[in-house]
Amino acid sequence: MASDRDTILQSLRDSQAAASGDLPQVRIRPEVYADPVAHFSIAVESVGGRCLRGSREERVALIGQVIESTAARQVRWEQLPGDTGGTLGAVESPQSLAGVDLLVAGGRFAVAENGAVWVDDGCLTERAGLFLAQHLVLVVRLEDVVNDMHQAYERLQSADFGYGVFISGPSKTADIEQALVIGAHGPRSLTVVLES
């Protein structure tokens, strides 16, 4: 008896005259913003997040403000852009991050078009932390703001990751009568810190 795999592939091959056409070339005029950073921060606010700017030296102070405003007690720091040295020690289980109030993590780059930040497992101990934390801070270098998703995927073309995610704003839902509620399952707030 033929396997399901063979049955499916055979019926697909039978149903078409021949595989056809060349891969379509996508040539979309890229978005070019006069000030991508300004555009990015407006985009982040529009999706319910906050955007702060400062230098590498101001990092601790800026994030300190977020810790204060969220009244976070358990704060966890992942590897941030420009950090050298070893990564954080492994955690016992992803579930053990359930009590984290605020997670500070590094984003590889940010997208001006939609306020998204790319985060991947190259600089995370457990990806679950991004979603279990009550509040999330993502630190991105100012020069790593790209214009649009085409540029974003160009950067990912050569990237090596097992897991990566575009995060645009905090977790949200509108499933009850279309009323927007921030903080569905994941973080109740997102702050992006753009660092020069």
Place this chain on the structure above:
Amino acid sequence: MASHGDNANVFVRDEGRAKWHDESLWLIRTKRDSVARTVPEWEELRTAAAAIKEYTVANLPDLLERFETNARQRGAVVHWAADAAAHNRIVASILEARGVSRVVKSKSMLTEECGLNPYLECRGVEVVDTDLGERIVQLRNEPPSHIVMPAIHLRRQEVGELFARELGTEPGLTDPTRLTEAARRHLRDKFLGAEAGITGVNFAIAESGGIVVCTNEGNADLGTSLPPVHIACMGIEKLVPRLSDLAVFTRLLARSATGQPITAYTSHMNGPRDGAELHIVIVDNGRSELLAKKDYRQALGCIRCGACLNTCPVYRRSGGYSYESVIPGPIGSVLGAARDPARHQSLPYACTMCGSCTDVCPVKIDLHAQLFGLRRDLVSSGAMTSGKRSASRVVSWVLQNPRAYEALGSAARFISLRLPWLARFALPAWFASRDLPEMPKRSFRQQMEDLGGE
């Protein structure tokens, strides 16, 4: 099986709900419009998306094999299921072999189509839908009524009553923020205790073997980053050839769906987490048959954004359950009727031919033309009801005979002006929810002649 019209009659009985449903969806349509206008190259994106999907459908077997090879290389286990039964068996056997009895699931229209939840529940597995809207309909023992907003047919009072009964919230609580908070706590326990996570797949990338899942709530990520087993279920049509194609689709999907610039989370998974398993179940379940139908294969390009539902005057006013099809609205009518014309024969007629669905579709599926084609198929296969068939014959004859058209026009004007009760008496069903427009005394042609025109 009841016709769309009969079901819609039930839905519109609650006038307040029907009006609210219509207006909420229209609001989402207007949000989509305003956000699409902020992207100057919107039409180029739609054209590109349509071309990528056309290529994908035309080269599906090769792309599927490439995807399988690459996904395996990344450590995923790839399974193939010819139909819903095979899909359910595969998922159940993965869970059984690992002794899993608690599963969290994020939204997947495919598992809905396959009836996975009842199948697993019969085998003693607790399946918790984790998307808030899906959890609501699951607790009510209902299917989703919309593909993106599963509980759009419910009012906050109904959710409040449900949560008071099922989650122990205080009776009378209707505030969406506090209801969502209650669901968050309830579901967080389920996430932390889950032994496996099941998700759908928004996009599968042939060249990398990776999969992409999009959510706003973050439920797919919690469901796959905590338990040691992730099962991703995808229809064969979810492929895109290249990673860079996602730029086109991520720009279109959320803007078309809800008017957001992108979903809150667009998660890319290349193989399993360290120390965990990733199973990808590739499902046909009638899709290859649809692909064989040249006129309708375009519908396989659908990315399930729901824009055609939100804009459809019939869907907005009749609700998702009127379709009796896993996927409602224009795209559901095409998929349902193309697959099983006899069962879904009223669906091609649940359409005003306004073409709005076609205008908003991000992958340019010619939805209203496909619905028209399905009507034609019904007529030529003789499956059309006799009443509709004779009415169509009469209309066709009248429209081909100028004299008959003229005579019927003056009869209609005479009746509507002098004997409106006769019309009501003759066509009670038509008048149940409509009234005649005010008719002019003379026809357009006569008025033109009065003006000395041709």
